[in-house]
Amino acid sequence: MRPDAVTWFSGRTSAVRSVADVDVLGLLRAKRRGGHRVSLVLPARDEEATVGGIVAGLVERWVRLVPLVDEVLVVDSDSTDRTAEVARAAGADVVAAADVLPAHGSRPGKGEALWKSLAATSGDLLVFLDADLLGDVTHYVPGLLAPLLTDPQVGYVKGCYARPLEVDGRVTPAGGGRVTELTARPLLNALWPELAGFVQPLGGEYAGRREALEQVPFVSGYGVEVGLLVDLLGLLGLHGLAQVDLGVRRHTSQDQEALGRMAGQVVSAVLARSGRSGAGGLLTQFRADGSGFLPVSTPVAVDERPPMVTVPEYRAARAGAV
Numbered sequence: 001m002r003p004d005a006v007t008w009f010s011g012r013t014s015a016v017r018s019v020a021d022v023d024v025l026g027l028l029r030a031k032r033r034g035g036h037r038v039s040l041v042l043p044a045r046d047e048e049a050t051v052g053g054i055v056a057g058l059v060e061r062w063v064r065l066v067p068l069v070d071e072v073l074v075v076d077s078d079s080t081d082r083t084a085e086v087a088r089a090a091g092a093d094v095v096a097a098a099d100v101l102p103a104h105g106s107r108p109g110k111g112e113a114l115w116k117s118l119a120a121t122s123g124d125l126l127v128f129l130d131a132d133l134l135g136d137v138t139h140y141v142p143g144l145l146a147p148l149l150t151d152p153q154v155g156y157v158k159g160c161y162a163r164p165l166e167v168d169g170r171v172t173p174a175g176g177g178r179v180t181e182l183t184a185r186p187l188l189n190a191l192w193p194e195l196a197g198f199v200q201p202l203g204g205e206y207a208g209r210r211e212a213l214e215q216v217p218f219v220s221g222y223g224v225e226v227g228l229l230v231d232l233l234g235l236l237g238l239h240g241l242a243q244v245d246l247g248v249r250r251h252t253s254q255d256q257e258a259l260g261r262m263a264g265q266v267v268s269a270v271l272a273r274s275g276r277s278g279a280g281g282l283l284t285q286f287r288a289d290g291s292g293f294l295p296v297s298t299p300v301a302v303d304e305r306p307p308m309v310t311v312p313e314y315r316a317a318r319a320g321a322v
């Protein structure tokens, strides 16, 4: 790593691998002293199998027992299963992404759900967790909040973790984060070497200050994480970014073809931010069908929403909330 990345990695990486690793009551005092309000957001598309357990555990611990969190919102991203009902029964507020800022239409994708969450929440601090996480993620919330509550210089915090790979029920202790290792990390090291210290640049668990998040665009699909990282580097500088080692992250993984499409979206977001548009914006993959190869093409061109602070309805709502 370049010296600036080395310095950042050693100075801006903390560790919260369990609740025992963090002074929760100290964070609660810091939250109250700072007059902060915390919104926990989970973007969810067809996550009925996992979203209920995640929400129930976090609501019990961080809303009821120790009120680090003031609102828990599941953004239902065009689910076709019972995600919304399960999340609501577990104690979350639920909103359909398509119902937020309806005058601005509705686009598919995780980034769209995250962008809309800014208009559907009120916290000055936001924590984002995927809704397909497996295992105990209780400590993720205080771990991600700690740098924001204790260091005013930090505006954005990404979780990092070991990532076991679970495919067809078989678990290998490493190997997860395939798009990260095979696409995002090489591209970021080549184009933004100052970001080389991020262990999990694509990780779906992160937290940030609203005043920063509302000033950057949100890539509508899976390019949202890499887009946010590069754009927040520009807005906050490397010293405004941090990461926290949360130990291990398990989630329900997608197949290689799906991850290929995800990688295509990540590459498009990177190319757009490095001054080169992805020429065709189309990714062609091939399925072996026994008698040859069937080409399957998917649009991966960057589609993004503007900084939320430019949306009149958002500004009006925030002004009214003051």
Ligand SMILES: O=c1ccn([C@@H]2O[C@H](COP(=O)(O)OP(=O)(O)O)[C@@H](O)[C@H]2O)c(=O)[nH]1
Pocket: 042, 043, 044, 045, 046, 047, 075, 077, 108, 109, 110, 111, 113, 129, 130, 131, 132, 204, 251, 252, 253, 254
């Ligand atoms: O169009 C989408 C795609 C994904 N997601 C959610 O974003 C998170 C991460 O997506 P996914 O699990 O598909 O990515 P992976 O973790 O496999 O990389 C999960 O909570 C998904 O339900 C979403 O809200 N809308």
Ligand SMILES: O=C(O)[C@@H](COP(=O)(O)O)O[C@H]1O[C@H](CO)[C@@H](O)[C@H](O)[C@H]1O
Pocket: 110, 130, 163, 165, 175, 176, 177, 178, 179, 180, 181, 202, 203, 204, 205, 222, 223, 224, 225, 226, 251, 252, 253, 254, 259, 262
């Ligand atoms: O990090 C990665 O390579 C991908 C895929 O992870 P796996 O190979 O399925 O463990 O997962 C992340 O990438 C997505 C795109 O940024 C994020 O939206 C997901 O939250 C995150 O899990």
